[in-house]
Amino acid sequence: MSENLKFENIYCVGRNFVGHAKELGNNIPTSPLIFQKSNSAVNIKETIEIPSHKIIEHELEVVLLIGKEGVPKNHEEAHTYISGFSTGLDLTDRHLQTELKKKGMPWFASKTFKGSAIIDANFIHEYECPQEFYLMVNQKIRQEGNLKDMIFSFEDIILHLSKIVDFKKGDIIFTGTPEGVGALERGDQIEMGFNNYPPKKLVVI
Ligand code: ZN
Secondary structure, X not given: OOOOXXXXXXXXXXXXXXXXXXXXOOOOOOOOEEXXXXXXXXXOOOEEOOOOOOOEEEXXXXXXXXXXXXXXXXXXXXXXXEEEEEEEEEOEEHHHHHHHHHOOOOOHHHHOOOOOEEEOOOOEOOOOOOOEEXXXXXXXXXXXXXHHHEOOOHHXXXXXXXXXXXXXXXXXXEOOOOOOOEEOOOOOEEEEEEOOOOOEEXXXX
């Protein structure tokens, strides 16, 4: 890792962009929908290994790195818990997720297989997050996101989460995907990042 820091809990937000909630036929949530990936699912390498015989979809997301422990009390304080911004892919076994949803079961197995939490470990340490982010697959834009389209802001998410958990330094939050999710294929060349910042390049194997 580029920083002398160990990742702790991996929290994720579902349905945080109207466009994506609609493309999967879901309702718009009235409070942040939180789920988790296991810490062992983190992949910061340049390769994405997808399990064979599975259709794995990419969800491009802004990833927050939490820099301190405790419980923030308001929006300003919540913002100070963020020590870095990056992008990542919340890889999803959509077929399995749909089956689990139908059965009313947790999404866990569809969200946390080996290497399913792709993170660009080069976090940007600025006070504000860059507004626009993108995913290119084989030189073509696949997903584009703008923070202004988020249903719940980073601070909303942090305040909501802090009612449930105590943050640890090194916690990660995937903040939700814009529309355009789709399947990855072996050999795909991936580029992701914030506009006007160096991208993270990966290849699917
Ligand atoms: Zn996601």
